[in-house]
Each structure stands twice: as structure tokens, then as C-alpha cells.
Amino acid sequence: MSVYTTIEESELKTFLANYNVGKLENYQGISDGIENTNYFVNTTGGRFVLTIFEQHSFEEMQYYLNLMHHLADHQVPSANPVADAQGNYLSHFKNKPIALVERLDGGSITETTVEHCRQLGTAMGKMHAAGLSFETRQVNPRGPAWCQQTAQQVMQKLPADEQQTLDQEVHFQKEKRHATLPRGVIHADLFRDNALWHDQGESFSGIIDFYYSCDDVLLYDLAVTANDWCTDTDASLNKEKTTALLSHYNEHRVLADNEQAYWPAMLRAGALRFWLSRLYDKHFPRAGELVHTKNPDEFRAILTDRINNNDRYLEYWL
Numbered sequence: 001m002s003v004y005t006t007i008e009e010s011e012l013k014t015f016l017a018n019y020n021v022g023k024l025e026n027y028q029g030i031s032d033g034i035e036n037t038n039y040f041v042n043t044t045g046g047r048f049v050l051t052i053f054e055q056h057s058f059e060e061m062q063y064y065l066n067l068m069h070h071l072a073d074h075q076v077p078s079a080n081p082v083a084d085a086q087g088n089y090l091s092h093f094k095n096k097p098i099a100l101v102e103r104l105d106g107g108s109i110t111e112t113t114v115e116h117c118r119q120l121g122t123a124m125g126k127m128h129a130a131g132l133s134f135e136t137r138q139v140n141p142r143g144p145a146w147c148q149q150t151a152q153q154v155m156q157k158l159p160a161d162e163q164q165t166l167d168q169e170v171h172f173q174k175e176k177r178h179a180t181l182p183r184g185v186i187h188a189d190l191f192r193d194n195a196l197w198h199d200q201g202e203s204f205s206g207i208i209d210f211y212y213s214c215d216d217v218l219l220y221d222l223a224v225t226a227n228d229w230c231t232d233t234d235a236s237l238n239k240e241k242t243t244a245l246l247s248h249y250n251e252h253r254v255l256a257d258n259e260q261a262y263w264p265a266m267l268r269a270g271a272l273r274f275w276l277s278r279l280y281d282k283h284f285p286r287a288g289e290l291v292h293t294k295n296p297d298e299f300r301a302i303l304t305d306r307i308n309n310n311d312r313y314l315e316y317w318l
Helices: 009-016 058-073 114-131 144-157 160-176 218-229 239-250 260-283 297-308
Strands: 024-029 037-043 046-052 091-093 096-102 183-186 195-198 203-207 214-217
Touching: 009 024, 009 037, 009 091, 058 096, 058 114, 114 183, 114 195, 114 203, 114 218, 114 239, 144 160, 144 260, 160 260, 160 297, 183 218, 214 218, 218 239, 218 260, 218 297, 260 297
Parallel strands: none
Antiparallel strands: 024 037, 037 046, 046 096, 091 096, 183 214, 195 203
């Protein structure tokens, strides 16, 4: 969500003229994140987020925006894309896909509570349940194959002990990530900055930024989320928060009997994926006006904890 592609006021007015959203009042770039260009856009007709997609193709973005509309249409609390005068959610700007999405009320939180995890679990359960009726399929672009390839790219940039950890975990995941587990649409990046809250964090507003969404193991999506929302400052997993997340999720998409056995492995898989992406961004950075590269050491610590406590976290369940 950094600003890589600049849009001038005149260009934005021309773009908005094809939407029934009123006249432009003001706009500003959003500096958080590292993947796409985002602007907050306020018009006489409402508040929106304008996104210019830096790495995704037009065809890929059709999937994301159609999914977002499907979820919103099924009462999942989430951001809904805006159709233009021709009924399209997507168009081109400087040879890149561009879309306008309704801006949800509320803001993100930095500190999580058990109550936050309860409400988020409910939203995730609804999201996964609704996604089962979405007919389009998309392979996870940052799934097991990407992890193996990226590990090879960053390996020589790491000290010996980190190389050993990375090599062992990539081999461990070769079997685990291909296990026969319930699959469907996942968000794949549901961190604290991708969920909004009303009333200074008291009540859930909705899920945003579906641009890593794909088809994959549903339990993996829960693990990615738990690693961010349920992790204490010492990188350990908080049992009460984890149980709250899973139990309220279970009210909307019942967890299968065999999913508990793979819970520790999925926690490790989620930590591995984000350690790798942050390592790659650190060692192979892209140019951008407002880029904030996130520290990979955070997820190295989380992965180390999940490995060391693999058996204990098996009991962090419903």
C-alpha cells in the first residue's frame, strides 16, 4: 500500500467521471504496506480507496474484485468494489489495473484482546463459509512452490544458523502443506492492518485488502491470522486469544476432525511464508516513494517459537 504510481488531480478527476460517486473533494496517498499504490479518495458521494495494482495482472484482479463483491453480497463484513458506468470493477491506468473500493468506517488496531479475537473469528468463519459458494478458483501465488523458490533466492543472504532453520522448515512443509484438509477461499493476509474497527476498537467493522486471496487450506488462513492477532510480545502464542478465535470461527464453519492434528504445522507454514516475504523485500527491494519494508526478524522469532512449541500448540484449540 505504498505510493509507487503517482496519480495527478486532473487524472483522478477524469477517472472518477466514469463512476457515479460525485465530484472529487480531496485525496491522499497511503504509506502503510509495501505491495500496491493506494489513495484515500473523498467525493461528494462518499469515501473510497483507490488502488493501483503494481504486481497483479488485469486477469488476476478480476478474481479479487469479483470475490470481494461476492463476500459483501453474502453479508460478510468487508469492503465492496464500486462498478463504473459500464458495470466493471476494474479499468486501466498507466498500463496497470486500477479499482475504486468503498472505504469502510473505522480504523485498525495495534494491540489485540480476547474480545477482538472472538469478533475476528466470527468474521473469518463467515468469510470462509461464504467463499465455498464462489465458483472461480485461483492458486495461491505465495503457496508452497513460491516458498521453496524464494527460500533459494534469499538463502545466501542469511547467516548459517538462519540458513539451517530455513532449509529444515522448507523440507518439513513439503508434506504438511499438501495434506488433505478442507480448502476454499482464503484471505491469506488478514493481519491487524487489514481489519477495521468502530468505536476505538470496540466493535468489528470489516475486512479489507483481499489482494492475496486465493484457494488454499482454510486452516492455513486461520494460522496466518493467529500468528499476528494471538502472538504475545515474546513471540509465543497466546492460548486464550487463539481459543477465542477458533471457537467463534467454528460457529460459522465447523472445523473438521483432522484439522487439529495439522494446526501446529499450519502455524509454522504461516510464519515461514511471511518470514520469506520480508526477507525478500529486505534483500531485493523495489523502488517506491513511500515504501516501508517490514522487519523479517519478527517472523523468524515467531517461526522459531512455533517450531520449539510444536507439540504444546497442538492443544491450543477449541
